[in-house]
Amino acid sequence: MITLRGLTKKYGSFTAVDEIDLTVPPGELFGFVGPNGAGKTTTLRMIAGILQPTAGVVEIGGIDIAKRPAAAKARLGFIPDRPFIYEKLTGLEFLHFVAGLYGQSGGIIEHRARELLALFDLEEWSHELVESYSHGMRQKLIIASAFIHRPEVLVVDEPMVGLDPKAARILKDLFREFVGRGHTIMMSTHTLEVAEALCDRIGIIQDGKIRALGTMAELRQQHAGHGKLEEIFLTLTGERAARAAMDVLDV
Amino acid sequence: MFSMSETSGRVAPSAGLFHLLSPKFLSAMARSKVAGQTHRARIVLLGLIGAAFWVIVFGLLFRLLRYFAGIAEIGAFLATKLLGLILLSLFGILILSNIVTALSSFFLAKDLDLLVASPVDWLRLYLSKLIDTLLHSSWMVVLVALPILTAYGLSYHGGFLFPLVATALFVPMLVIPAALGSALTLILVNVFPARRTRDILSIIAVFAAGGVLLALRLIRPERLTRPEGFRSLVEFISLLRTPTSPWIPSEWAAQGIMSWLQHAPDWLSAYMLWSTAAAAVVVGAALHRYAYPRGFTKAQESGGRPAGAGASGGILARVLGGLGTVRHQLLSKEIRTFFRDTTQWSQLILLAVLVVVYVFNVKFLPLHGVGMTFFLQNVIPFVNIVLAGFVIASIAARFIFPGVSLEGRQLWLLRSSPLDMRILLWAKFWVGTLPLLILAVALVFVTDVLMEVDAFMMTVSLMTITMLTFGIAGLALGFGAVFPRFETENAAQIPTSFGGLLLMMAAIVLIGGVVLLEARPIYRALGARMYGYTVSPYEIWIGFGLAAALCLVATFIPIGIATREMRRLEG
Numbered sequence: 054m055i056t057l058r059g060l061t062k063k064y065g066s067f068t069a070v071d072e073i074d075l076t077v078p079p080g081e082l083f084g085f086v087g088p089n090g091a092g093k094t095t096t097l098r099m100i101a102g103i104l105q106p107t108a109g110v111v112e113i114g115g116i117d118i119a120k121r122p123a124a125a126k127a128r129l130g131f132i133p134d135r136p137f138i139y140e141k142l143t144g145l146e147f148l149h150f151v152a153g154l155y156g157q158s159g160g161i162i163e164h165r166a167r168e169l170l171a172l173f174d175l176e177e178w179s180h181e182l183v184e185s186y187s188h189g190m191r192q193k194l195i196i197a198s199a200f201i202h203r204p205e206v207l208v209v210d211e212p213m214v215g216l217d218p219k220a221a222r223i224l225k226d227l228f229r230e231f232v233g234r235g236h237t238i239m240m241s242t243h244t245l246e247v248a249e250a251l252c253d254r255i256g257i258i259q260d261g262k263i264r265a266l267g268t269m270a271e272l273r274q275q276h277a278g279h280g281k282l283e284e285i286f287l288t289l290t291g292e293r294a295a296r297a298a299m300d301v302l303d304v
Numbered sequence: 305m306f307s308m309s310e311t312s313g314r315v316a317p318s319a320g321l322f323h324l325l326s327p328k329f330l331s332a333m334a335r336s337k338v339a340g341q342t343h344r345a346r347i348v349l350l351g352l353i354g355a356a357f358w359v360i361v362f363g364l365l366f367r368l369l370r371y372f373a374g375i376a377e378i379g380a381f382l383a384t385k386l387l388g389l390i391l392l393s394l395f396g397i398l399i400l401s402n403i404v405t406a407l408s409s410f411f412l413a414k415d416l417d418l419l420v421a422s423p424v425d426w427l428r429l430y431l432s433k434l435i436d437t438l439l440h441s442s443w444m445v446v447l448v449a450l451p452i453l454t455a456y457g458l459s460y461h462g463g464f465l466f467p468l469v470a471t472a473l474f475v476p477m478l479v480i481p482a483a484l485g486s487a488l489t490l491i492l493v494n495v496f497p498a499r500r501t502r503d504i505l506s507i508i509a510v511f512a513a514g515g516v517l518l519a520l521r522l523i524r525p526e527r528l529t530r531p532e533g534f535r536s537l538v539e540f541i542s543l544l545r546t547p548t549s550p551w552i553p554s555e556w557a558a559q560g561i562m563s564w565l566q567h568a569p570d571w572l573s574a575y576m577l578w579s580t581a582a583a584a585v586v587v588g589a590a591l592h593r594y595a596y597p598r599g600f601t602k603a604q605e606s607g608g609r610p611a612g613a614g615a616s617g618g619i620l621a622r623v624l625g626g627l628g629t630v631r632h633q634l635l636s637k638e639i640r641t642f643f644r645d646t647t648q649w650s651q652l653i654l655l656a657v658l659v660v661v662y663v664f665n666v667k668f669l670p671l672h673g674v675g676m677t678f679f680l681q682n683v684i685p686f687v688n689i690v691l692a693g694f695v696i697a698s699i700a701a702r703f704i705f706p707g708v709s710l711e712g713r714q715l716w717l718l719r720s721s722p723l724d725m726r727i728l729l730w731a732k733f734w735v736g737t738l739p740l741l742i743l744a745v746a747l748v749f750v751t752d753v754l755m756e757v758d759a760f761m762m763t764v765s766l767m768t769i770t771m772l773t774f775g776i777a778g779l780a781l782g783f784g785a786v787f788p789r790f791e792t793e794n795a796a797q798i799p800t801s802f803g804g805l806l807l808m809m810a811a812i813v814l815i816g817g818v819v820l821l822e823a824r825p826i827y828r829a830l831g832a833r834m835y836g837y838t839v840s841p842y843e844i845w846i847g848f849g850l851a852a853a854l855c856l857v858a859t860f861i862p863i864g865i866a867t868r869e870m871r872r873l874e875g
Contacts, residue, residue, distance in 0.1 A: 098716075101716075101719070101720040102719060102720055103715070103716055103719040103720055105872070122722070123722040123724065124722070125722075126720060126721055126722040127722040129720065131716065131717075131720035133716045137713035137714060137716070138714060138717070139637065139641055139714060141640060141641040141644035141645050142637065142640060142641065146636075146637075146640065149633060150633050150636070150637050151717065151721070152629075152633075153629050153630055153632065153633025153634070154630065154633065154717070154718070154721035154722070154723045155721060155722060156629050156630055156722075157629065158629040158632070158633070182644065198717075208720075
């Protein structure tokens with residue numbers, strides 16, 4: 054379970070995240086959508102314990118990440134949007150290294166690492182240095198690494214970028230299965246179709262504030278007349294900009 | 305700013321040379337505008353250090369040249385020879401530096417995808433990247449050359465036109481290595497994948513630098529300062545008159561500058577320099593047109609290769625197995641990433657050469673003979689600790705200081721995991737310190753044996769260097785965490801940053817402090833043996849105890865600060 058209370062992040066006078074209150078219960082896949090610079094990544098990085106909030110509280114499974122970071126992070130898996138990893142480790146070594154960060158090693162991890170590499174078609178590349186991996190392969194490796202220590206909560210920033218259709222499908226199934234077992238996922242995405250099809254609840258964020266929140270049915274109800282998430286999203290965040298884009302092409 | 309070039313039958317405007325270079329200029333301007341107070345303070349400090357360096361180089365050279373000017377017959381020859389040697393060294397540095405820089409600017413730079421994909425004329429792309437390479441590889445050489453040429457100009461009364469003449473002769477000396485270096489890199493990239501070429505180049509550069517250093521030391525140039533070693537004065541003068549390397553542009557520049565200073569301008573030197581520079585650029589451009597598209601394509605290849613863990617992985621696992629999962633994985637990662645990165649371990653070759661040169665120097669110290677007193681014989685081993693301390697400080701700056709910076713892009717992983725930053729830092733400390741300690745102890749032991757020091761000084765030396773190594777390593781890690789350079793991809797650039805400079809200063813303070821604290825007890829102990837008086841053991845142990853305490857403070861406090869900084873870092 055993820056709980057955010059009054060979560061705020063300021064960079065000087067600019068407020069990137071503005072007093073967000075949110076609870077994502079066990080067994081839920083929560084989707085976070087919003088325009089570029091709305092505060093999605095900042096929020097997710099605060100939940101993952103990478104950024105420190107200016108104000109507010111982040112709890113993972115009831116544990117305050119500021120007070121007991123090690124205990125909170127032990128339950129967490131994080132998948133970032135930019136796949137930067139150690140270039141001079143092999144894929145298999147990287148998975149062992151990540152497992153080691155969570156204090157896990159041995160035969161079980163070896164077996165699990167190979168299982169995850171096989172799942173994402175990286176078996177043949179397991180002994181290659183990461184520097185020779187493509188963007189998509191690195192993304193797959195990072196996703197695999199987020200599952201290696203069997204987390205209870207996953208925080209995922211733009212998971213589908215760079216993935217081939219097969220890997221994207223595997224990931225969707227994996228996410229549904231993960232929440233089906235009572236775990237929690239908070240995911241940001243720009244692919245509204247993915248959010249609509251995959252997420253139990255969706256939050257639309259703009260200028261650091263949550264502008265709309267609920268299941269797809271609830272969002273439709275709140276914005277009568279709009280059938281698709283894209284319509285609701287554009288109404289809330291950028292319909293005018295979308296129209297302006299068409300005008301530019303017409304010039 | 306734009307001209308027309310033809311692409312796929314459609315005429316498109318091609319960006320001009322200045323337009324292509326404008327992002328670099330604008331970025332530099334933007335950086336200077338947003339520079340905060342700390343940044344300005346850094347610039348002031350660096351400026352002061354630079355100015356001090358200039359004053360020292362200028363002062364020493366000016367005095368030497370005035371001395372040469374006073375020597376009848378051979379003074380001018382000596383000055384010319386010296387300038388020739390200086391410019392030859394700078395030319396060598398420029399060639400190596402241009403080769404390495406050209407690889408980045410022509411093949412690995414982040415703006416290349418954009419430039420290659422746009423309808424930019426090939427010649428302009430070549431020239432813009434050549435200028436980029438030239439500026440990046442030459443600025444430091446220009447800064448070094450400035451006080452040298454000023455000293456020549458002033459001591460030989462070069463006149464107000466001398467700066468212009470010197471510039472006119474020096475600029476082609478920068479252009480030629482840039483064009484040659486870029487061309488050589490282009491050929492190498494066409495043969496090897498770019499990423500592998502970077503590995504090969506870094507090894508070539510390090511071997512070349514090490515070879516030059518070793519050769520310079522092994523020919524023992526100090527013998528040339530003793531003309532009495534030559535059979536006749538004529539032989540000595542004829543050696544001085546012979547150009548060091550008549551086919552190398554640096555010699556033309558030296559001849560051109562000295563001929564102007566002796567009021568007999570040699571325009572042939574200037575002609576040779578400029579015509580060679582022009583020819584190098586033309587040949588480089590032709591080669592670029594022919595080979596760049598293929599080379600750029602090859603540069604996109606990863607150069608990756610299987611990295612089987614093999615037997616070494618098994619040994620590593622057994623050795624580190626007892627340390628617990630987290631420490632085991634962290635230490636394995638540190639060791640693996642270090643030895644798989646050619647740009648990192650290749651520096652060890654240079655280090656080995658430095659150590660050989662150091663030991664070689666100690667071996668030829670005149671320790672026995674006229675004027676060598678008991679005290680002097682025991683002071684030299686003490687000085688040896690200081691010098692070994694400097695060697696250890698520069699190695700720590702190169703290998704331990706960048707440790708935190710190199711985690712930059714992976715910080716998301718470390719910060720989102722339950723890993724305690726203290727464990728990470730201590731893992732980095734031990735991986736860096738243990739090899740450093742072995743080297744430090746071996747270096748001091750071997751040099752002490754060569755100097756035939758007694759058991760007391762040997763014990764003092766070994767204990768001191770051990771304590772200093774821990775202290776310097778702690779400082780290196782601490783400064784590395786407080787002044788990280790996360791954006792740098794090349795680890796070799798990190799030690800030359802502002803934090804690296806501060807680290808070296810702090811290390812000098814630490815070495816100086818330890819030496820001061822130990823000087824009195826050592827002096828008293830040696831005096832007691834020499835003159836037979838008794839010394840209170842407290843007097844000895846207080847000095848050594850304080851020195852040890854200072855080293856412990858230098859070890860633990862910086863790592864404590866580093867831990868706090870790492871916990872505060874936001875990835």
